[in-house]
Amino acid sequence: MENNTTTKVVYDPDMPSNELDNITFKKDKFLKSLIRLIICSVIGILVFFVSVPHNGDSEIIFSIVYNWLIGLMGNFAYWVIALIVGGNLFAHIYYKYIKKGKCTSTFAGVYENDTILHTILYSLGFIYVFLYAMKMNIAGFVGPEFIVGDATGGSVVPPIVLGVLGIIIVGAVFMPFLLNYGILEIVGALLEPFMRPLFKVPGKAALDAVASFVSSSSLGVLITNRLWKKNAYTDKEMVAIMTGFSAVSIGFAYLVINTANLGHLFLKIYAISFVLVFIMEIIMVRIPPISRKKNVYYNGREQSEAERKDGAKASLSIFKTGFSRAVKRAGIANGVATDIKLSVMDSLLILPQVLTMLSAIGVSALILAEYTPVFQWLGNIFKPLLLICQVPDVSLIAPSIPVGIAEMFLPVLVMGTKITLISEPARVFVTLVSIVQIIFFSETATVMLATKSPIKFWEIIVCFLERTVIAIPLAAIVIHLFF
Template sequence: MENLNLDVKDLIDDPDMQSAELDEIKLSRSKTVKGLILFLVCSIIGIVVFFGSVTHADGSSETVFSFLYNSFLNLFGQGVYWILVLLIGLNFILHVYCKYIDKGKHSNILFDVYSNDNVVHTVLFALGFFYVLVYSLWLTAGVDAPELIVGDMTGGNVIPPVCKGVFGIIIIGAIFMPFLLNYGVLEIIGVLLEPLMRPLFKVPGKAALDATASFVSSSSLGVLITNRLWKNNVYTEKEMVAIMTGFSAVSIGFAGLVIETAGCGKDFAKIYFISFIMVFLVEIIMVRIPPIRWKKDVFYNGKEQTPEDRKGEAKYTSKTIPTGCRRAVKRAAIARGVPKDIGLSLKDSVVIMPQVLTMISAIGVSAMIIAEYTPIFTWLGYIFQPLLMVCQVPDAAAIAPSMPVGLAEMFLPVLVMNGTAATVAISYQARVFVCLVSMVQIIFFSETATVMLATKSPIKFWELLVCFLERTIVAIPMAAVAIHLLF
């Protein structure tokens, strides 16, 4: 590729432009200054919003991003539930119209969104609307509703914390994600971590950003960032699935709640650090076995990834940091501009939001109903009991049902364990073990797995089930070693 001058208009924010192409661009002095200023200002805003923290008067703290989306949701009060009803109801109506009435006669953005839907989507969309409508009528208007739907362990564990939360995450995330993704931060992270991430996890160094966003902010945010970068041709199908299913871990705040509920709060730092390490150890194995191994090395635009693309910056040199800085400045210099980037980001998010919220409501509440009112997960627990016994995990029979129930909601394992503890004394080691495994399973249908499916990521329902099972089986011996050596 010949040397390019930034004044060529068709260079402006080419989302497909890879690192090698950025290296070929030659900036004028004025464009370099502009790029440097944009890189510094926008990157600082993005880093502060997603990774900075706010301390409250009572001494508690949360990320700036959490503070912003919670403040946004608080503006609506209980009216936010009727916004959910409107969005989820609109999604169902549009699905029915596009799928069964229009049938593709008028090709437009709506048809593109719903064209691949089938009768399963019809059932899920109807179910999601029914759940959120019933819950909203019960909560805001006092209408009688079955405990099966509105109970604290079913609808109450999905609609307020997850559906409502993801609504805020999508809107506020759409506003601030461009600052983090489009103005150079990815180039710096990519160059610095490529020599580590590529050989260990077979993904670009930029994937570290997705993992960090999940740990400090929200697992849903990590999935959404990964999906956005996949559609911008930063990741291939295989890389995207590996990152999404492997690095979208629960946030520090939620992990703290899980650990406290299990009665292990005094060792929070140790348990969380071990789970952090386990996430990456598990992923080293996951990317090398099916179904992730079977995914294609193809970008969203259909371009096949070459061995040269995967090679990247293979090792650290004296040019590593300067190269990252130059690419960051160039990326910022060719960006569309903050207002346009935010507008496009909001447009993309608004298009996917109704389906995401619907799927969370439908699958999340249904999964919680199954977990709470049927013995299915208890039966599935028997599958894991022999492995727990081989690994000499204390109270193996008592905690076995906690292993599969994380598929429904990652908070359930400790709740199921606590319920068992009412009749069976469960040792401290066993409690720590349940915390560790639940925090590295990652795939749960009350949130992350549903967001993955709703954003039409290149992974099927059955593949998510397989990934969950594999992650659990791989995590069990690791967690067992940890509790035997450190607790």
């Protein structure tokens, strides 16, 4: 507690929200903290959530800065990616096989749990991005079509790998304004009575979901991962939020819906998918593997029953509590320059592995989808459920259902030339399922793995299958009622 002595009290900037209630600020400290809360929160909200006029259109500031950075790099960005991914492969080999645990640096720790599977994936990732960089920068170089073609490398490297590079760099600079200076305490307090009983997660998780919807699913995963490492979420909460609320952005959803020749129904389909995501999450958090995750924080501390109940009941005092905590969080936070520096350093640590895994798994998955019958076979597994739910055109759309695990854009692409033969309700069904599946290895699932999130590969597969099985009857009810 702050007192009148000259000794400066030092608080942990990442202390749990309920412990903030034990802090008391003097008037001048309170005012300074309030100003900091307002300024930093306004910057964070403006950057991530507010659209401004730009080039005759409206865009969120985050997208404007992101697009400027990508445009500035041009095709040279692909050499940057190749250099980062190549550096990741070199560091992996050096620390894993040459030094073999003899180094104790933070950077070496990134690779300490790598296996031979990582060696294979890192090698594949480098081959893929290097060939794509050559295609984009060397006149006359064509490269193998199955790697650099529009249906494989062209669908992963420019929109996703390059996109995530920009998202991580720009996000590293601006995320502290959103996460470190109090606005999360207000959001958390206001939404805790709604989020905790339904989804078993803190109210602040709503901000992660909104970030996904307005910016990108990768940003949602990265924000969730950052808060987990700051001990804001337990392992169980983190996995629930990451796999349930990291939905695709509005812009990308429009592209998917339009590709299915359903652009005239965009608002209706997207609004329904938004509702379905939350209905599905109510179920997902109550079944394995999410239900079996431990309520333990990143630092190893177990969450108490009191913390789970704290703020879970609606009352007139929740805004007062949230506001008080927000001011105190702003007051004990590091300086802005320090937080940005720490954020950039953290992002640079995860960047090489994220880009590598996105390249390796994303392109490999699309090669499987494009050049093998694997997903055609897997589609047969879902046919009985589709028939039970009386979904139209089952034979034509069944292969689209499992392919979403590779890339959420693929289900509508798999319909391809058959789109004119498929009825509108069937196309709506495929589109809804693809949007609410959320987990796909060309982006979200790979970011989860690369950021060392507390979820295993097989658990990601199980979560995808569960979401798909739950989504099918829900989407079927929707098309029967509204289409």
